[in-house]
Amino acid sequence: MKEVNTTVQSFKESIFATMSALAAKNEAINLGQGFPDFDGPLWIRDLARNSFDGKNQYAPAMGVRPLRSSISNYYKSFYGLDFDIDSQITVTNGATEAIFSTCLALINPGDEVIVLEPFYDSYLAAIKLAGGIPVPVTLKAPEFSFDLKELEKAFGPKTKMIFFNSPHNPTGKVFSKEEMQSISRLVIKHDTYLVSDEVYEFLTFDGLKHLPIATLEGMRDRVITISSGGKTFGLTGWKIGWITASEKLSHAIRMVHQFNTFSVCTPLQYAVAEALSKLDSYVPEFVKQYGELRDFFIEGIVEKGFKPIKSEGTYFVLVPTPNGITDIDYCSELIKTKKVASIPLSPFYSKSNEGENYIRFCFAKKKETLAKALMNLS
Numbered sequence: 001m002k003e004v005n006t007t008v009q010s011f012k013e014s015i016f017a018t019m020s021a022l023a024a025k026n027e028a029i030n031l032g033q034g035f036p037d038f039d040g041p042l043w044i045r046d047l048a049r050n051s052f053d054g055k056n057q058y059a060p061a062m063g064v065r066p067l068r069s070s071i072s073n074y075y076k077s078f079y080g081l082d083f084d085i086d087s088q089i090t091v092t093n094g095a096t097e098a099i100f101s102t103c104l105a106l107i108n109p110g111d112e113v114i115v116l117e118p119f120y121d122s123y124l125a126a127i128k129l130a131g132g133i134p135v136p137v138t139l140k141a142p143e144f145s146f147d148l149k150e151l152e153k154a155f156g157p158k159t160k161m162i163f164f165n166s167p168h169n170p171t172g173k174v175f176s177k178e179e180m181q182s183i184s185r186l187v188i189k190h191d192t193y194l195v196s197d198e199v200y201e202f203l204t205f206d207g208l209k210h211l212p213i214a215t216l217e218g219m220r221d222r223v224i225t226i227s228s229g230g231k232t233f234g235l236t237g238w239k240i241g242w243i244t245a246s247e248k249l250s251h252a253i254r255m256v257h258q259f260n261t262f263s264v265c266t267p268l269q270y271a272v273a274e275a276l277s278k279l280d281s282y283v284p285e286f287v288k289q290y291g292e293l294r295d296f297f298i299e300g301i302v303e304k305g306f307k308p309i310k311s312e313g314t315y316f317v318l319v320p321t322p323n324g325i326t327d328i329d330y331c332s333e334l335i336k337t338k339k340v341a342s343i344p345l346s347p348f349y350s351k352s353n354e355g356e357n358y359i360r361f362c363f364a365k366k367k368e369t370l371a372k373a374l375m376n377l378s
């Protein structure tokens with residue numbers, strides 16, 4: 001029989017699924033895959049329950065209007081960015097579908113797409129399936145910044161776009177305005193697009209504020225900004241994501257989205273619409289809750305002798321592997337001997353082997369889960 005798609009043949013199961021399955025098999029505490037082990041707020045789940053009456057048929061492909069309206073309102077009030085409700089905001093099945101639809105909508109076979117590694121795994125798959133050629137640029141540990149000359153060299157006549165993610169999974173880094181300005185200058189100089197994955201936009205700590213790269217001069221119409229209610233409301237299984245972009249780019253993305261999933265779960269869109277209208281009171285509580293979990297876990301692992309990299313945002317923290325042990329071996333040792341699951345970093349890289357030197361813990365877990373994990377890690 002004939003083979004399946006050759007690009008797909010090169011794909012492996014996502015490291016998040018693999019590690020969650022290993023955690024279950026070994027009865028280990030799962031600090032691997034990024035999801036809270038508690039439900040998002042009851043008031044948001046109640047909103048969903050209430051919208052299960054009368055809101056059960058297909059939503060418009062672009063998303064229900066109240067949700068697009070709430071998205072437009074928060075971009076305006078938090079960041080001063082104006083996006084037209086009808087032509088510049090699209091609701092997707094999580095950020096994952098947003099990434100995928102964006103790649104299929106923008107990339108022609110042979111186009112080059114710059115990815116800063118370590119990168120979230122779906123970027124590479126989406127680029128390759130669209131026929132694009134990923135051009136990796138390695139962020140330098142332990143600050144995880146880029147070498148500007150190296151980044152500049154990665155841009156060329158075939159560059160279509162660059163992926164950018166801040167707050168950054170897996171490092172927990174929040175990129176500075178200066179770093180974003182350097183990237184923006186290159187994007188403008190080379191007339192390319194930038195996909196900005198901002199799913200952790202509300203998870204920044206120590207008083208740091210998220211700055212969407214679309215706010216920088218000359219970037220508004222070059223940036224495709226992607227976010228997700230899954231992270232912001234601790235409801236990763238809801239898969240309600242969204243894209244803000246210029247009318248031209250939004251139109252192209254919608255043309256893919258309509259033939260990919262067509263539309264997104266209707267009642268949950270209404271619940272997220274309402275939840276987003278309450279961000280002013282919700283976000284400070286949310287940051288406080290996750291910030292306390294971060295401090296508790298990081299102080300705990302420091303006491304156990306680990307030397308974590310500073311986590312400025314997201315719900316992840318990196319820990320270097322002991323000398324001579326690679327990330328994969330270290331993760332499997334921790335699962336088997338300490339009953340704690342984490343994520344090795346090498347699957348987030350395609351060029352450098354720097355990932356062998358780190359593992360990632362997720363601290364979006366109940367305090368008692370983190371306390372148990374800390375006891376095991378003794």
Ligand code: PMP
Binds near residue numbers: 034120165169227236
């Ligand atoms: N981008 C990043 C950086 C992520 O960490 C994740 C998922 N955790 C996604 C995208 C996908 O988000 P969603 O679950 O909304 O598809």
Ligand code: GLN
Binds near residue numbers: 014016032033034035
């Ligand atoms: N984004 C999550 C993480 O980084 C995983 C999401 C998934 O499993 N697709 O752990």
